[in-house]
Amino acid sequence: MITLHTWCSLLSYAAFLLAFIAGVLFLIQERQLKRKTMGVLFRRLPSLESLDRVNFLAISAGFGLLTIGATSGFVESALLRGRWWTGDPKEYLTVLLWAGYLALWVLRQRATLRGRRVALLSVAGFSLVLFTFVGAGHLVPSLHPFI
Amino acid sequence: MHIVLIGLNYRSAPLEFRERFAFRREDLPQAFSRLREEVGLREAAILSTCNRVEIYAGAPALDGTLERLHRFLSRHADIELSGLSPRLYSYAEPQRVVRHLFSVASGLDSMVLGEAEILRQVKDAYEAAQAAGATGKLLNGLFQRALNTGKTVRSRTGIGRGCTSVGTVAVQLAEKIFGDLSRAVVLLIGAGKIGELTLKRLAERGAGELRVMSRTLERSADLAAAYRATPVPAAALPAQLLEADIAITSASAPVFLLRREELVLAMRQRHHRPLCIVDLGVPRNVEPSSGGLENVYLFNVDDLQALVHQCHHERQRALGESEDIINQKVDGFLSWWREEFRMSNVECSPSS
Numbered sequence: 001m002i003t004l005h006t007w008c009s010l011l012s013y014a015a016f017l018l019a020f021i022a023g024v025l026f027l028i029q030e031r032q033l034k035r036k037t038m039g040v041l042f043r044r045l046p047s048l049e050s051l052d053r054v055n056f057l058a059i060s061a062g063f064g065l066l067t068i069g070a071t072s073g074f075v076e077s078a079l080l081r082g083r084w085w086t087g088d089p090k091e092y093l094t095v096l097l098w099a100g101y102l103a104l105w106v107l108r109q110r111a112t113l114r115g116r117r118v119a120l121l122s123v124a125g126f127s128l129v130l131f132t133f134v135g136a137g138h139l140v141p142s143l144h145p146f147i
Numbered sequence: 148m149h150i151v152l153i154g155l156n157y158r159s160a161p162l163e164f165r166e167r168f169a170f171r172r173e174d175l176p177q178a179f180s181r182l183r184e185e186v187g188l189r190e191a192a193i194l195s196t197c198n199r200v201e202i203y204a205g206a207p208a209l210d211g212t213l214e215r216l217h218r219f220l221s222r223h224a225d226i227e228l229s230g231l232s233p234r235l236y237s238y239a240e241p242q243r244v245v246r247h248l249f250s251v252a253s254g255l256d257s258m259v260l261g262e263a264e265i266l267r268q269v270k271d272a273y274e275a276a277q278a279a280g281a282t283g284k285l286l287n288g289l290f291q292r293a294l295n296t297g298k299t300v301r302s303r304t305g306i307g308r309g310c311t312s313v314g315t316v317a318v319q320l321a322e323k324i325f326g327d328l329s330r331a332v333v334l335l336i337g338a339g340k341i342g343e344l345t346l347k348r349l350a351e352r353g354a355g356e357l358r359v360m361s362r363t364l365e366r367s368a369d370l371a372a373a374y375r376a377t378p379v380p381a382a383a384l385p386a387q388l389l390e391a392d393i394a395i396t397s398a399s400a401p402v403f404l405l406r407r408e409e410l411v412l413a414m415r416q417r418h419h420r421p422l423c424i425v426d427l428g429v430p431r432n433v434e435p436s437s438g439g440l441e442n443v444y445l446f447n448v449d450d451l452q453a454l455v456h457q458c459h460h461e462r463q464r465a466l467g468e469s470e471d472i473i474n475q476k477v478d479g480f481l482s483w484w485r486e487e488f489r490m491s492n493v494e495c496s497p498s499s
Contacts, residue, residue: 029323033320033323033324033444034438034444036446036450036453036454038309038319038454038457038458042323043308043309045323046326047322047323047324047325047326048323048324048325048326048421049324049325049326049327049421050326111418111419111420112418112419113419114418114419114420114421114441114442115419115421115441115442116441116442117441
């Protein structure tokens with residue numbers, strides 16, 4: 001159970017990292033198109049459509065993995081400690097992260113949000129991922145003391 | 148064995164002159180046998196494209212070979228020798244012949260600097276000569292190295308990079324937005340010539356669905372027939388705008404065909420699906436501020452023209468680098484040639 005929780009959480013972060021990279025590349029490419037410059041980067045970077053697709057797939061995968069990772073964490077906690085919610089800062093952040101990516105996924109899926117805005121949000125989302133993964137443990141005592 | 152070249156190209160002769168020299172593929176075997184018998188060549192290859200006709204040859208001796216080649220071409224084109232000579236160039240110095248062919252294969256001698264088509268044409272010319280049994284060790288070595296040079300120059304320098312016409316630039320921009328164009332719906336609005344050319348380029352790149360909208364139904368029908376496009380009535384513009392991925396406007400109209408507020412509305416209804424607009428109209432057909440809308444990518448004639456210039460500029464810059472590679476390859480070939488043909492040279496002309 002612990003390994004499932006750890007692996008799924010780590011893999012979801014990796015997927016969000018991929019979404020972040022695709023998002024940044026999208027923003028660069030889209031800026032070049034709007035400014036009508038065809039530099040070296042312009043030729044090397046993939047099309048907006050494929051960057052957008054990678055971004056969406058990565059967010060979908062990351063969201064699924066995060067769901068499994070968090071659920072298994074709660075189950076594990078319930079088995080170990082007898083309560084699923086321990087009040088750990090990482091738990092709050094994870095729920096926030098989960099809700100954030102769910103919102104992003106739904107907006108993108110229903111096509112209310114497209115292109116640059118999705119890319120911007122996935123970049124913003126990843127900073128929350130970084131904070132959850134790295135920062136939380138340093139700010140407040142946590143049950144997830146790695147890094 | 149000596150290497151000689153005789154030919155004419157777009158710089159030395161106008162089209163109505165060049166076209167009389169063109170060799171059709173089916174004429175080649177006969178031309179090769181005449182070159183062997185009448186001119187006394189041992190090996191020959193003929194490069195015949197719309198921009199040039201060139202004969203590369205291996206001759207056992209030089210005396211009289213170029214004169215006989217002049218006469219051969221004069222008969223072939225049915226043009227008096229006196230009128231012909233100023234239009235032709237001929238080289239018998241191995242270094243010049245080799246450098247010329249290597250430059251041609253690399254696209255350095257082309258009308259559009261760095262174009263890729265010529266490399267395939269050189270390959271075809273070589274294969275046709277080889278199939279007819281007209282090449283030997285010399286021309287096999289020469290052409291294989293020319294093809295290799297062309298490939299090296301293209302891959303190592305920026306000579307073939309970018310786009311050289313408004314149409315191809317538009318295609319490249321569209322591909323950077325949509326990736327594969329096979330699912331893209333293209334809408335051409337108006338009947339301008341460059342609009343049609345752009346449509347043609349998009350069709351060549353496999354654009355999924357083409358639609359044409361013109362003020363006169365006749366013109367729409369013509370375009371539709373020529374590019375397997377669907378004609379759509381001008382009144383359907385708002386509805387068409389919801390389905391199109393790429394819109395090309397090429398109309399002469401005193402007012403904007405597409406206004407910003409119409410596009411705002413359309414984008415909302417399209418659920419912000421990206422829209423690429425290529426405005427080729429002068430005066431412009433699309434309200435310029437529309438380019439600021441999210442997911443709308445608007446390019447006008449000046450934008451495209453600037454990208455074409457940028458590309459030409461980059462190709463010019465790659466010229467020096469390309470010439471360095473060609474020089475190296477020419478030296479490589481010449482040392483191979485001297486090594487391989489030293490013996491036969493002595494056999495042919497003991498005095499040299």
